[in-house]
Amino acid sequence: MASKGQSQPRGTTGVTFAARLGFEDIRHAFPNGQASLHGVTLTAEPGEVLCLLGPSGSGKTTLLRIAAGIEVQNSGRVLLNDREIAGPSVFVPPERRSIGLVFQDFALFPHLTILENVRFGLNALSGAEARREAATALARVGLEQYANAYPHLLSGGEQQRVALARALTPRPAVLLMDEPFSGLDSRLKDSVRAETLEILRRSRATAVVVTHDAEEAMRMGDRIALLKDGRLIQVGAARDLFERPDDLFVAGFFSELNVFEARALSGRVETPLGIFPAPFEDGQGVSVAVRLAGVEIAPTGEGVEGRVVSRRFLGDSEIIEAAVAGGEHPVRARVRCGALAAGIRDIRLSVRASDVLVFETAAQSA
Ligand code: ADP
Ligand code: MG
Numbered sequence: 001m002a003s004k005g006q007s008q009p010r011g012t013t014g015v016t017f018a019a020r021l022g023f024e025d026i027r028h029a030f031p032n033g034q035a036s037l038h039g040v041t042l043t044a045e046p047g048e049v050l051c052l053l054g055p056s057g058s059g060k061t062t063l064l065r066i067a068a069g070i071e072v073q074n075s076g077r078v079l080l081n082d083r084e085i086a087g088p089s090v091f092v093p094p095e096r097r098s099i100g101l102v103f104q105d106f107a108l109f110p111h112l113t114i115l116e117n118v119r120f121g122l123n124a125l126s127g128a129e130a131r132r133e134a135a136t137a138l139a140r141v142g143l144e145q146y147a148n149a150y151p152h153l154l155s156g157g158e159q160q161r162v163a164l165a166r167a168l169t170p171r172p173a174v175l176l177m178d179e180p181f182s183g184l185d186s187r188l189k190d191s192v193r194a195e196t197l198e199i200l201r202r203s204r205a206t207a208v209v210v211t212h213d214a215e216e217a218m219r220m221g222d223r224i225a226l227l228k229d230g231r232l233i234q235v236g237a238a239r240d241l242f243e244r245p246d247d248l249f250v251a252g253f254f255s256e257l258n259v260f261e262a263r264a265l266s267g268r269v270e271t272p273l274g275i276f277p278a279p280f281e282d283g284q285g286v287s288v289a290v291r292l293a294g295v296e297i298a299p300t301g302e303g304v305e306g307r308v309v310s311r312r313f314l315g316d317s318e319i320i321e322a323a324v325a326g327g328e329h330p331v332r333a334r335v336r337c338g339a340l341a342a343g344i345r346d347i348r349l350s351v352r353a354s355d356v357l358v359f360e361t362a363a364q365s366a
Helices: 060-068 114-122 127-140 156-168 186-203 214-220 238-243 248-254
Strands: 021-029 035-044 049-053 075-080 083-086 099-102 174-178 206-211 223-228 231-236 257-263 268-271 274-277 285-291 295-297 304-313 317-324 331-336 346-351 356-360
Touching: 021 060, 035 060, 035 206, 035 231, 049 060, 049 214, 060 099, 060 174, 060 206, 099 156, 114 127, 114 156, 127 156, 127 186, 156 174, 156 186, 174 186, 186 214, 206 214, 214 238, 214 248, 223 238, 223 248, 231 238, 231 248, 238 248, 248 257, 248 285, 248 356, 257 268, 268 285, 274 356, 295 331, 317 346
Parallel strands: 049 206, 049 223, 099 174, 174 206
Antiparallel strands: 021 035, 021 075, 075 083, 223 231, 257 285, 268 274, 285 356, 295 346, 304 317, 304 346, 317 331
């Protein structure tokens, strides 16, 4: 683990020795009694990008703040490389944790130049040395030409990179980022996200990135940890969570769904879109989730009958709502534009088996 005071190779600002960050049964409530975390156990492995995903209010920021040492848990332990840094008998102060934090709003100092902002994290070094380190860090994020400019002159994406350079300059073993792209407009987001990922890979720091956007988590995370109401719901690679969600909440976080409530009978369940396997006891209530992208326009004689009630043009695709026999609500399908000619009312719909997920109703956390 890199720490201040140890000798470091020069000219390698931001390169660090990745650490393992562990949370053990973390429980936390605010002084007003508002509970935020109900026993979270989670590990970010050395060098990985772990995305902490969840709806607003699920406890993501609180967990990051506990790791950084600016919030203290009521019970449980935080471990860095299996060494306790916060627990019943230990509290390592934030500045001695080798953990960097990038805030949601970048939090650059408006009255300091870009270089001075980056240098801010290096107050243990002499002036000239800190200046050199900060300049190297700025070059790593490709912004050396802005060294003497003030933050307001930079675009949102550039400010985000300055915040990243500032957080990486002291060579943290772990970097925490709280919704780092939420302030950027959607056209900028893709490129800033890709650049950030590249910088994280080069720095080799372990990173925990908070987001409420499942697609962002899939783009960035080696693994994703999904939180809801202060509880960890499922952890795994993007593909695991998408293809094998533990419950309807997880499924709904990763895809738009049609959901039908029904009962299993003879290992199957009947829905307005067809009959699907449901390996449960007879009478068990089940929720059948069908991804919008898995509902397709079928040729005559296949699938079920539907009547188009609305169409929403989305560019590459369109969302079609169709009334089907036995359905309480219209079924929604996301189809490629052009798949259905203009003006057509009567259609047939089929379903791709891999886009159907069947859950026991009682088992869901939703
Ligand atoms: P997230 O980052 O996932 O949106 P937070 O960690 O900010 O969630 O918040 C978790 C819960 O704690 C929410 O219910 C939120 O309203 C509550 N909360 C956050 N900050 C405070 C605070 N300072 N005082 C009281 N409750 C808070
Ligand atoms: Mg938050």
